[in-house]
Structure formats: C-alpha cells, structure tokens
Amino acid sequence: MKRNVAIIGGGQTFHAARRHDVDQAEMVNEAVRAALNDARMTMDEIDLVILGNMEFFEGTHMTDCWLVHGTGAYGKQGLKITTGGTVGATAVVTAAHHVASGLFPRVLCIGFEKQEEGDTGAILSGVAHPLWGRSLAGAAVGYFAMMGSSYMAAWGATEEHSAMVAVKARQNARKNKYAHLKLDIGIEDVLNSRMLSWPIRMLDMCPASNGACAMILADEKTAKARCKKPVWIRAMDTAHNEQFELDWRDVKTTRPIFSRTCAKRIYRKLGVQKPSEYFDVFEVYEPATWSELVWYEDLGLCAPGEGFRLIEKGVTEIGGAIPVNPSGGVLSTNCIGASAMLRVWEAALQIRGDAGEHQVPKDVRRALTTAYGGTNWTVMTALSRTLDD
C-alpha cells in the first residue's frame, strides 16, 4: 500500500444470546470503550467513525444517527456500512482506505449486531430476488445444507468430517473468554444434535449472538508514536458472486467464484506462493461447518477435494501446522455485523501475542482473515507484525 495502515487498538463485548441488560447504543459503547482503552486514546483523538451492522436485523435503520452517543461519532465525520455478513470486514477496509488516503490519521471502526431484537431469518429472505426464488429463502441453513450435500457427493466426505469442524470450533471457544458457545462436545454430540436441514444439524450451525467489536486504525506516524504493538494491514481484497450462477453449492465448479478470485488476487499482491506456509494463522468466516472445509480449499491450504482430510488429520487445530479459527470462529459467535471484524481483531490479537488461552503456540508474524455474506461475497484482509513481514 502507498501509505501504511496499522491496527493500534481494539476491543469486543462478551458475546451472548441474551443482552436485555443493554440497548444497542449501550452495547456498542462497551466495545468502543474497550478499543479506546486498548489504544490508550480518547474519543477526541478520533478523526472519523465507521459504523457497520445489518439494516433491519434488529428492526432499525440509520443506526449511525441514533447510536451516535454510543459510537462517539457525534460531530465527527463518518459513514455507515451495510454489506451482509461481510459488514465488519468492509468497515475495517473502509477505515483502512480512509487512513491510507492521508486525510484521516485515526479512524474508529465498529461492527455490531443485536440479533435477539429481531428476526434475522425473515430479513435475510430480503437478499433473495423478490420474484425469483424468495419463496425458499427463509434461512441460511438450507443454503449451507445444499453446500454440504454437494460437497459430500463430489469428494466423498462424510457427516463425521463436518462434525469434526463443529467440535474444533466449540473446543477452541472454551479457551476464548468472549465467545458465545463454549461447549465441551465430541463428534457424537454433534451427530446426535437435532437435524435442521440434512446434512446440517444444530451443532453444525452458528448461533444467533449479540455483540460488538471495535478497532482503531492509524497511519504509520501515529502507530509508531502511540502503539507498542501495532499490527499492519498489508493487503485487502473483495470479490462478489453472480446471483443464480453456481457458488459454494457446486464445489466442483471451474468458474472463478468469489472466494478463489479474492484469494488469488490478495496472494498476488503479497507475492504469496504457498499460503499455508506464508501465513501463521487464519481466521475465516464459517457460518456452517461445511463452509470451513471449502475455505481450506478455496484459500489453497490444500488441493480441491482435500479440505476434509485437513480436519481429519488435525492440521487446523490451535496446535496444528495451519491453525484456523483458534478463537472458535463464527460457529461459536455470530453477532453478524461484528463477526467479520472479529476475524480481523482476533488475527491481530494472535500477531500481538495477546490472544490469551487461545493463542496459537508458535511465532505468529502473519495472518489472513476472510469474511462471507450477502449473496456470496467476501472481503479478505492480510495482517503482519512488522512492515518487513
């Protein structure tokens, strides 16, 4: 990038199914205060505020206006982001672009969702074409179920493989004090959980969480002067899919779908030859177990059709050669507008060595994060510990 951008602080709420103790502004403010404390900054030092959530998931529009006391944005420049599951990552990328422009040295970005206050499934149906297919668009679970059936038919994986992903996520979440679903479960528990939409069972899906995440991004001068452990944003990329043309449900497709297109471009920007060696940790956006297996393949961590072998061999465990989602991921915490930002913030914590109990036991210099949402698109962000990495 022409001007370097660093993450100089961040914070998150404790994520939970129920947060009736706070309203939306109060919940967002918890994350904002945590981020300011972490960066040792006051709101007066922030030049611009980016707020992200999904319009109407909690029945509200223009949250940038009426949460303004909670976000700290009153009287400041800023804008609102709404891009589906990618919201949090789009907010980070938008903040980074503003810093990189040279016009805004210190930018606060925030992602939140208070899922319990609305009907996410009902509002999600609005992403489907109103006249072509909305009748079946009641829940994301059906989409991921079709992805699973296609994946098993194509590569010979079984329901045990997706169960392994479910177990890894919840066992990792037990080490993350902020995570929502901290479950001491095994493969049998997953296979015995309630069938929602074959082959997706209850424990194959993410929960509906309430929570927020906030990060402060700064230019190189501020980062070096104010932060002991800045984490540098080295590359960002976004790619969309085309509606009605196959996506993750046809795992054998040779068309350049969003996930592979985006990975290819971000690797080219960084000169990455072998992503599994270049990056020390990955935080991917996996609303369902099957999507994590497909991320392994689309990110080039293994060959197509071999993702389920990685989980089988334990390669992507916290202590494995290619740690993926040591935080417990979206499968353990899904406060949608915050979920994609949490991927970036958790990756930053890994690079700082501040992830606590879920810190991966190796030297973490570089990390890659993905987002997923809308009608199949992604935002990827690559981070590093130093500008030489």
Add this chain to the structure above:
Amino acid sequence: MATKIQEPISIPMTVSVPYRFAAGSYLTKCLIGLRDHGTLFAVECPKCKRVQLPPRIVCATCHVRNERWVELGLEGTLVAFTIMYLPLTDPTTGKPHNPPFVYGTVRLDGATSVLDHFINVEPDLEKIRVGMRCRMILRPQAERIGDLSDILYFDPIPG
C-alpha cells in the same frame, strides 16, 4: 425499605410492510411465457454464450446486452439438495412450508444458471441423490398467475 431488582424492560413490536415489485422487461417476457404457454425462456450472452435464467438485460461477466432468447427444456439435473426439517416460513406468503420436505438446486438442460425449487420426492436419502435427473412440473394453465409459483416442483425422472 428493600428495593426489588427489576427486570430490564423490552418491548415487543411487529412491523408489517407491503411491497409491490416490478419484474421488468426481461423477466416479464419469461413469466408470460410460463403462464400462457408453459415455456421457459432464458437469454444467451453474445460474448461468453452463457445461457442465463432468470433472463436479465446485461451479462454480469461481459457487461454486454443479452439479446438472444433461448427456450429451455423442462428437464434438468440436481446439483445439490437438502431435506428441510424446520417449518420455514415462505417469505412470499408468510405461511410455513410443511416439514420435512425436499428442495434442491437444479440445472436445466442448456442453461448455465440454476434454479432452486421443491423436489417431489419422499424425504428419504435412498431416494434422492446429487446428479439425479428431474422434470419441472407446472400448475394447470388455468391456475397459473405469472410468477415462480407456477412451477409446482421437480419430479424425479426414473432411471
């Protein structure tokens, strides 16, 4: 006097919003064909030759206008499916679909796009598989109204 700790207040609310969507020139042509003649027309991109359904004015890949209309057959191949056990609400009617039911993604012969719809088969894994051939079944003509519900479901083709 001891003060009782109060539960936080949260207030339930329902918002019901009516909409009316225009199908536009391309989809209207396709839906009229479906309603009046039981045909299904897609459009082919002059550049990449992808046959796109629902028909749309511009090819997203090539950014050129789609002008050639192609009639599709009513048979295709199942590329993915699920057995749904949840009483999903149909967002177009507000009524639940009756679980368990099977729906899937079908690629009609000659199309590059896919269509999600009900598969008229028992919710039994022995009776459904990816790669299965199926045929689109329409409502009787007198009952068709010119939207996607004119397609009842896909029937598996034996064999």
